[in-house]
Amino acid sequence: MSRTGKSHKRLDGFQRLLLLLVICMVMLLGYIIWSTPGSKPVLTDAVAQMQEYSGVESPVTAVLLNFRGYDTLLEVMVLLLAVIGTWSLTEAFFPVQGSEISPVQMGAVRLLAPVMCLVAAYLVWQGSHLAGGAFQGGAILGAAGVLVLVTELPGLRTIPVLSLRIGLVLGPLLFTGTALFCLFITGDLLGYPKGAGGWMILLVETGCAVSIGLTLALLFAGGRPDKESIWKNNP
Amino acid sequence: MITTLIYSLTGLILFGMGFFTLIIHSHPLRKILAVNVMSTGVFLILVATAYIPLGEGEIDPVPHAMVLTGIVVSVSVTALALILACRIQETSNSSLPGRKQQGEVPEESIR
Numbered sequence: 001m002s003r004t005g006k007s008h009k010r011l012d013g014f015q016r017l018l019l020l021l022v023i024c025m026v027m028l029l030g031y032i033i034w035s036t037p038g039s040k041p042v043l044t045d046a047v048a049q050m051q052e053y054s055g056v057e058s059p060v061t062a063v064l065l066n067f068r069g070y071d072t073l074l075e076v077m078v079l080l081l082a083v084i085g086t087w088s089l090t091e092a093f094f095p096v097q098g099s100e101i102s103p104v105q106m107g108a109v110r111l112l113a114p115v116m117c118l119v120a121a122y123l124v125w126q127g128s129h130l131a132g133g134a135f136q137g138g139a140i141l142g143a144a145g146v147l148v149l150v151t152e153l154p155g156l157r158t159i160p161v162l163s164l165r166i167g168l169v170l171g172p173l174l175f176t177g178t179a180l181f182c183l184f185i186t187g188d189l190l191g192y193p194k195g196a197g198g199w200m201i202l203l204v205e206t207g208c209a210v211s212i213g214l215t216l217a218l219l220f221a222g223g224r225p226d227k228e229s230i231w232k233n234n235p
Numbered sequence: 236m237i238t239t240l241i242y243s244l245t246g247l248i249l250f251g252m253g254f255f256t257l258i259i260h261s262h263p264l265r266k267i268l269a270v271n272v273m274s275t276g277v278f279l280i281l282v283a284t285a286y287i288p289l290g291e292g293e294i295d296p297v298p299h300a301m302v303l304t305g306i307v308v309s310v311s312v313t314a315l316a317l318i319l320a321c322r323i324q325e326t327s328n329s330s331l332p333g334r335k336q337q338g339e340v341p342e343e344s345i346r
Contacts, residue, residue, distance in 0.1 A: 022254055026247055033247065043295060063296045082314065089322055090322065212307060219314035222317075
């Protein structure tokens with residue numbers, strides 16, 4: 001499609017055929033959605049019955065970290081894999097040090113970053129009884145990390161790489177450790193012992209929130225820490 | 236019921252638009268964006284199926300949990316795909332196929 005031309009480029013035969021096929025597919029899928037009997041959640045009752053055994057009051061958190069905990073464990077691993085893939089491909093590029101940070105930006109970061117960390121912690125804690133949890137808290141932590149990254153604080157270069165690596169694997173390690181612990185105690189992977197589900201879920205969620213936040217911020221940075229100029233290993 | 240339908244059909248149209256763009260454009264960035272639009276449509280449909288009017292019972296938590304993790308995973312997959320696309324452009328000598336078709340050779344078919 002030409003951007004400069006007055007009219008868009010006409011579609012050729014193949015594209016018209018494709019457009020027709022896609023419209024047919026969308027209409028077919030639309031008919032399926034239309035004809036699906038009204039929302040009759042099947043699993044709501046099942047979740048509600050087991051809710052008291054899950055250790056948390058929020059049904060979404062119960063599904064996420066108890067009933068379907070295996071899914072979430074693997075998804076946390078996918079996030080870790082994405083960072084590993086990014087780090088193995090490129091180095092993070094940052095402009096050279098010395099650029100002035102505008103006072104307005106500095107003030108905004110000073111004001112916002114701590115509040116964002118606080119909100120993230122609150123969301124993780126709130127996940128046990130209301131909407132919230134590791135993924136929401138992690139997203140806010142990631143946003144705080146992005147805010148700090150775009151400000152190019154000079155302190156960023158002194159963060160030891162090891163601490164970043166530990167932060168990245170904290171969530172997956174805690175999750176796997178909890179799963180194996182439950183395997184030894186109750187005989188089921190992620191089958192939390194009776195009564196201990198609540199604090200175990202909170203522990204896993206806290207670790208995962210830190211890891212998810214770091215993952216998102218480091219994906220934004222877009223590469224492994226550059227050994228020479230930034231993030232060098234300070235003793 | 237009508238609310239669910241509106242959201243589901245919107246998600247479906249997003250999915251269709253993304254799918255069409257995914258096929259006809261050859262530039263990697265457009266493909267990544269198209270896959271993103273498609274996944275947004277799928278998330279919208281999933282959340283819409285879990286929608287229940289206020290006061291008519293509990294929400295279905297299973298689709299919500301799936302979408303919750305899916306959004307974060309799709310963000311990270313997008314980041315990885317973008318970096319892969321950048322690497323492809325850096326390591327290949329010729330420019331990306333989509334760019335050529337935009338500029339000098341507008342008549343060239345996208346096939």
